[in-house]
Amino acid sequence: xxxxxxxxxxAAALLVLGAGFWVRSAPWRAGRPEDRPGDWSGLLTYLLxxxxxxxxxxRGTAHLLAxxxxxxxxxxxxxxxxxxxxxxxxxxxxxxxxxxxxxxxLAGTLFFLGHSVRSSETGGPRRSLPPLLILVFILVTGxxxxxxxxxxxxPEVLWASPVGWLTSSLVPGSPLFMQLMIRSxxxxxxxxxxxxxxxxxxxxxxxxxxxxxxxxxxxxxxxPTRLGDxxxxxxxxxxxxxxxxxxxxxCVACGRCEAACPASLSGKPLSPRKIMGDILNQMEGSRSRTxxxxxxxxxxxSDDEIWSCxxxxxxxxxxPVFVEPADKIMDLRRYRVMGRGxxxxxxxxxxxxxxxxxxxxxxxxxxxxxWVFDREVPVAGDRGSGIPLLLWVGCAAAFHPRIGETGRAxxxxxxxxxxxxxxxxxxxxxxxxxxxxxxxxxxxxxLARKNLERFRRYQVREIVTLCPHCYNTLKNxxxxxxxxxxxxxxxVPQVFHATEYFLSLLEAKRxxxxxxxxKKVALHDACYLGRINGVLDPPRKLLxxxxxxxxxxxxxxxxxxxxxxGGGGRMWLPEHQGRRINHLRxxxxxxxxxxxxxxxxxxxxxxxxxxxxxxxxESPPRVADVVELVARSxx
Amino acid sequence: MHIIVCLKQIVYTYARTGxxxxxxxxxxxxxxxxxxxxxEAALELALRxxxxxxxxxxxxxxxxxxxxxxxxxxxxxxxxxxxxxxxLEGELDPWAKARVMAPFIREMRADLIFCGKESLDRRNGxxxxxxxxxxxxxxxxxxxxxxxSKDGLEMRVERSAGRGTREIIACxxxxxxxxxxxxxxxxxxxxPDKIKARSLPIEILTWExxxxxxxxxxxxxxxxxxxxxxxxxxxxxxxxSERIRQLLxxxxxEKKGLMLTGTPESQVEGILSFLxxxxxxxxxxxxxxxxENGN
Numbered sequence: 001x002x003x004x005x006x007x008x009x010x011a012a013a014l015l016v017l018g019a020g021f022w023v024r025s026a027p028w029r030a031g032r033p034e035d036r037p038g039d040w041s042g043l044l045t046y047l048l049x050x051x052x053x054x055x056x057x058x059r060g061t062a063h064l065l066a067x068x069x070x071x072x073x074x075x076x077x078x079x080x081x082x083x084x085x086x087x088x089x090x091x092x093x094x095x096x097x098x099x100x101x102x103x104x105x106l107a108g109t110l111f112f113l114g115h116s117v118r119s120s121e122t123g124g125p126r127r128s129l130p131p132l133l134i135l136v137f138i139l140v141t142g143x144x145x146x147x148x149x150x151x152x153x154x155p156e157v158l159w160a161s162p163v164g165w166l167t168s169s170l171v172p173g174s175p176l177f178m179q180l181m182i183r184s185x186x187x188x189x190x191x192x193x194x195x196x197x198x199x200x201x202x203x204x205x206x207x208x209x210x211x212x213x214x215x216x217x218x219x220x221x222x223x224p225t226r227l228g229d230x231x232x233x234x235x236x237x238x239x240x241x242x243x244x245x246x247x248x249x250x251c252v253a254c255g256r257c258e259a260a261c262p263a264s265l266s267g268k269p270l271s272p273r274k275i276m277g278d279i280l281n282q283m284e285g286s287r288s289r290t291x292x293x294x295x296x297x298x299x300x301x302s303d304d305e306i307w308s309c310x311x312x313x314x315x316x317x318x319x320p321v322f323v324e325p326a327d328k329i330m331d332l333r334r335y336r337v338m339g340r341g342x343x344x345x346x347x348x349x350x351x352x353x354x355x356x357x358x359x360x361x362x363x364x365x366x367x368x369x370x371w372v373f374d375r376e377v378p379v380a381g382d383r384g385s386g387i388p389l390l391l392w393v394g395c396a397a398a399f400h401p402r403i404g405e406t407g408r409a410x411x412x413x414x415x416x417x418x419x420x421x422x423x424x425x426x427x428x429x430x431x432x433x434x435x436x437x438x439x440x441x442x443x444x445x446x447l448a449r450k451n452l453e454r455f456r457r458y459q460v461r462e463i464v465t466l467c468p469h470c471y472n473t474l475k476n477x478x479x480x481x482x483x484x485x486x487x488x489x490x491x492v493p494q495v496f497h498a499t500e501y502f503l504s505l506l507e508a509k510r511x512x513x514x515x516x517x518x519k520k521v522a523l524h525d526a527c528y529l530g531r532i533n534g535v536l537d538p539p540r541k542l543l544x545x546x547x548x549x550x551x552x553x554x555x556x557x558x559x560x561x562x563x564x565x566g567g568g569g570r571m572w573l574p575e576h577q578g579r580r581i582n583h584l585r586x587x588x589x590x591x592x593x594x595x596x597x598x599x600x601x602x603x604x605x606x607x608x609x610x611x612x613x614x615x616x617x618e619s620p621p622r623v624a625d626v627v628e629l630v631a632r633s634x635x
Numbered sequence: 636m637h638i639i640v641c642l643k644q645i646v647y648t649y650a651r652t653g654x655x656x657x658x659x660x661x662x663x664x665x666x667x668x669x670x671x672x673x674x675e676a677a678l679e680l681a682l683r684x685x686x687x688x689x690x691x692x693x694x695x696x697x698x699x700x701x702x703x704x705x706x707x708x709x710x711x712x713x714x715x716x717x718x719x720x721x722x723l724e725g726e727l728d729p730w731a732k733a734r735v736m737a738p739f740i741r742e743m744r745a746d747l748i749f750c751g752k753e754s755l756d757r758r759n760g761x762x763x764x765x766x767x768x769x770x771x772x773x774x775x776x777x778x779x780x781x782x783x784s785k786d787g788l789e790m791r792v793e794r795s796a797g798r799g800t801r802e803i804i805a806c807x808x809x810x811x812x813x814x815x816x817x818x819x820x821x822x823x824x825x826x827p828d829k830i831k832a833r834s835l836p837i838e839i840l841t842w843e844x845x846x847x848x849x850x851x852x853x854x855x856x857x858x859x860x861x862x863x864x865x866x867x868x869x870x871x872x873x874x875x876s877e878r879i880r881q882l883l884x885x886x887x888x889e890k891k892g893l894m895l896t897g898t899p900e901s902q903v904e905g906i907l908s909f910l911x912x913x914x915x916x917x918x919x920x921x922x923x924x925x926x927e928n929g930n
Contacts, residue, residue, distance in 0.1 A: 227826070228830070231827065232826055337823075338825065338826035339825060339827070340825055341823045341824055341825035341826075342823070343823050345820065348820075348821075348823055356667050356669055357649075364649050364650055364664070364665075364667065365664040366649070366650035366652040366662060366664045366665045367650060367652070426664045442826060442829075514897075635896070635897055635901075
């Protein structure tokens, strides 16, 4: 029976819940404005399928059970308080469903409880212990109450409440005990509801909101930062937008990011989870302080941490609630580089080369065409406007002696496929990816503007790139830059990666791989191609099309691929902490037993060739670009 | 304390990829406009003094038409206070440069003057020394570190005397120091400083009167041979002089030969058909002979 006191208590619990969430959300609601469309139906499908959460089997299943096993019975029991008639068949079915769901929820909760008890990390699963204990108490008292009810008043059909029937043999048949159980069950529910905003369980709200407002832009496109008079990047937590702060609130510190992060796995001081935790701590700690009093982010996040990131976005891929730690790391870098002028000294020559020569190697426009040797390649300057297909060579192919080979293989395929392509030659400058990933946003914008001006001048329609980093920048980041600089223009050129483009040639029967390559080839997915841009099939299909090639997969492949250690400007930085990331990947390749390591990225090629030679110094296996293997088998 | 750093804007030739000996094998993209690197190192040492002594002003001084504005403003953003340019057109030899700059520097009353060791375009390496002579100041070259004395009247100067030898010199102020690239790693400018430097005025100092007469007269310049490039062999059908010219220019040559790729079998097939087509095997000749003999 519901008494007036009960109604009062329910109202009080709901009031505490609402007020708690209001107070909790104040810090992130005060974040800088950002325009983000929400998608509530997306949340529903997300919760129904639980797909992102289920990617980690055991814990994912436990979450699914605990979530629906609590939510559905809760809804049914609340509805049952309103008296209405129900056909007895339906009510029996519901009773059975509730029993089963409650039991599964208990199993899931106990799984998490065990996980929580075993964990010794302070910032990790341990903090979920108090609310989990209450939840277990709720479920157990619920079943005990049901068991007592069945003992006192045995029903006609037993199958409708199997768990209750089991517990009924364990409990005394006293009405007093039943009342005690029902009351404590009820109070514990109210306690949990009132506690929600203040415990780990607040992720129910924060994570759900984060799912609603998840990032729908291309994953590889960095958000622009404020330039002009304001400090760029993030100096304190107040420089983050509300969405970035909401992510800190939504993070449940499950550690999936850490388990996939190449920096964490190779023993570097970076952990994406810790970054999110640091932001949350500072956000909570700076609640009632003025702007000069709040701590700087660099007090909790060290230089070594932010410079360890390879921007491979494995953390973003793994996060079950769409938190993006890489985005925060980028803002920290931007503040440190642009706001403070603090950049690793090894990166300074790179930035200067980009400023003075316009390429990452400091060789200059005069040497941009050296790599073609005696090949006849049409150059835009000689050809004039109206270019149907631009081959974007990239600094690596133009200047790195090893990648020059890949570039020449690319030329061979394009010519074999009868393609009418053009290169910019001396007019090409760096796409700006290294500058941007190192935090030099202004330099990136300048390089991007110059390149976009050239695309306009020559009326480029399609671009094919060799390097996935150029590909990502041209495809995902240039449209936004172009919209700022040339708002009246039409769309920017369409961008393809070489493997995508060659696959289309192959499917149109314009390429005919003929010479066999009888090798066991393992494919290393470049982060900026596979995970970030979803180009997973083209390199695989190209390799399978080569006669004799036996394609195998590495342990971590496709979207879960492991970084080579060269992205995010790391190519130019020393790696003196922990183990080398490229060695870890090379060891994984050697374990796979394949003879040839294929990849589709110049950075990966350089890093992995180096890694393979270090790991297996005697007769090192071949590391090749997919493009090279395709070119090899053409007549 | 007032420090003046002399910066030279240069056209730096980093490659010779042109084909024309008359234009010294220079192509338009072979040059970049920048601030002399040694001067950047000098600026860094000046800024380090500014970091240690309060109330220090750093003035940047450049001579000639404005070419490398962005780079000069970047130097300003590193921590300098003023940027002055002596407006004087035309070529000047080191003597004339020192004569032009000296009165302006004297007027600015500097306690310390920094110059780069030499410029990367001309490499005379004389302006610093001649300027010290014009001003009548002590001159120390190859400076790599500075510590001011307590009374501020003296500097303990660390200089590299070559082959790793280091010297410590006590030098009274005012003085003129030259610095070499590599002895001080320049700092990195913060973005807000760059924005600020963008809006600072470039003060123009005008040279009144006659241009000082040159004492060094350049008679002739021999351009360097372009650096050899990785190119295929020149076409043997060209004349020797033509081939040498192409090699000197490091030209990109078209390969006239036919390259065979593929399996050994297909390559053999290709060679045979090539020999047959050009009748290197003498098959056609033999047939012809047969016919003629038969007749």
